[in-house]
Every structure is written in structure tokens, then in C-alpha cells.
Amino acid sequence: MIPQYKALLAFLIITAAATSTFLWVTRNTGNKKPLNPEAVSKLRSRFAITCVLLLGAALALTLPHLPYPRGSEIPDNVVFVAAKQFAFGLSETPIANDAQWEAASQGPAVRIPANRLVEFRVTSLDVNHGFGVYSPGGTLLAQTQAMPGYVNRLRLRLRDPGRYPVLCLELCGMEHHSMRGVFEVIPQDKD
Numbered sequence: 001m002i003p004q005y006k007a008l009l010a011f012l013i014i015t016a017a018a019t020s021t022f023l024w025v026t027r028n029t030g031n032k033k034p035l036n037p038e039a040v041s042k043l044r045s046r047f048a049i050t051c052v053l054l055l056g057a058a059l060a061l062t063l064p065h066l067p068y069p070r071g072s073e074i075p076d077n078v079v080f081v082a083a084k085q086f087a088f089g090l091s092e093t094p095i096a097n098d099a100q101w102e103a104a105s106q107g108p109a110v111r112i113p114a115n116r117l118v119e120f121r122v123t124s125l126d127v128n129h130g131f132g133v134y135s136p137g138g139t140l141l142a143q144t145q146a147m148p149g150y151v152n153r154l155r156l157r158l159r160d161p162g163r164y165p166v167l168c169l170e171l172c173g174m175e176h177h178s179m180r181g182v183f184e185v186i187p188q189d190k191d
């Protein structure tokens with residue numbers, strides 16, 4: 001199933017659950033039973049404790065998976081990225097001017113060994129762009145802004161060899177839709 005259909009399915013299930021909850025509440029608010037304040041306050045605190053426990057568990061389970069870089073880690077590879085209307089230049093050496101950008105955007109794709117920590121240093125030579133890294137299968141993996149005058153660092157560890165397309169995620173002009181880049185992840189040499 002493609003991700004868009006999964007998202008649609010999740011949306012429909014959650015909407016159905018929310019709608020039936022509201023319908024149930026609407027139906028049941030009609031019966032005016034006398035309330036027992038003690039039972040209500042007990043139920044309320046039980047609900048609050050359950051919520052706190054569930055949220056705490058969700059936090060503990062998901063926090064380690066957030067892609068925050070560890071400050072002490074040193075990247076194995078650095079790839080310089082310069083965005084410019086309407087292509088991405090990727091290079092192993094810094095891209096400081098239009099000629100270098102042209103060479104980087106038209107030359108052969110940068111090659112990165114699989115499973116290595118790569119740091120993309122992303123900037124723009126004209127307007128704001130969005131540096132979106134896609135898997136060979138077309139799934140968005142990570143993104144950062146490409147802004148003139150700033151360098152944004154994006155660290156990734158890519159496991160599967162293949163050609164990774166880069167698409168612009170910020171409407172940057174007439175040819176925005178065709179703005180591309182690419183890099184290649186190659187099987188790691190044994191060392």
C-alpha cells in the first residue's frame with residue numbers, strides 16, 4: 001500500500017472513532033441520572049493518571065527515535081549542497097560560485113558509502129529552496145531549508161544502495177516543479 005493510502009486509511013479510522021464517540025456522548029447526555037460527586041472525582045483522577053501514564057510511555061518509546069544528531073559524533077562524509085534556480089549542486093568540495101554550482105549540478109552524482117554518517121551542508125545561491133532527500137523508491141526521508149547566507153547541516157545514515165533523488169520542497173519560481181538533484185549510495189567497502 002502506498003503511504004498516501006495508509007494515511008487516508010488512518011484518517012478514516014480515526015475520524016470514524018471520533019464520530020462514534022461524539023454520537024455516543026450525544027445519545028447519552030439525554031438521560032439525566034443523579035451524579036455521585038465522589039464517583040465522578042474518582043473517575044476523573046483515574047482518567048488523569050491513565051493519560052499521564054500513556055503519554056509518559058509514548059514519550060519514552062518515541063524519544064530515542066528522534067533524529068537529533070549527537071554532538072560528539074563526527075560525520076564520515078561531508079557533502080556540500082548549493083541550491084539555485086532550478087537545480088541542486090552536490091559536491092564533495094565546497095560550492096562557492098555559479099561556475100562551481102554548474103559543474104556540481106551537471107557532473108556525475110556524488111557517491112556516498114552506505115551506513116556511513118553523512119553530513120549535508122546545505123545553502124542557496126539565490127532564493128529559499130527546500131532540500132528534500134527521497135529514497136530510491138520515492139519516500140521522503142529527510143529535509144532541510146536551503147537559505148542564502150546560511151548553512152544548514154543535515155545528518156543522515158543511509159542503509160540501502162541506490163540513486164537518491166533530491167527534490168525542492170519550497171515554491172521557488174516557475175520551474176520549481178522540475179528542480180532536482182541526485183546522489184548515489186554505494187555498497188560499503190569492507191575495511
Ligand SMILES: [Cu+2]
Nearest residue numbers: 129168172179
Ligand atoms: Cu527551489
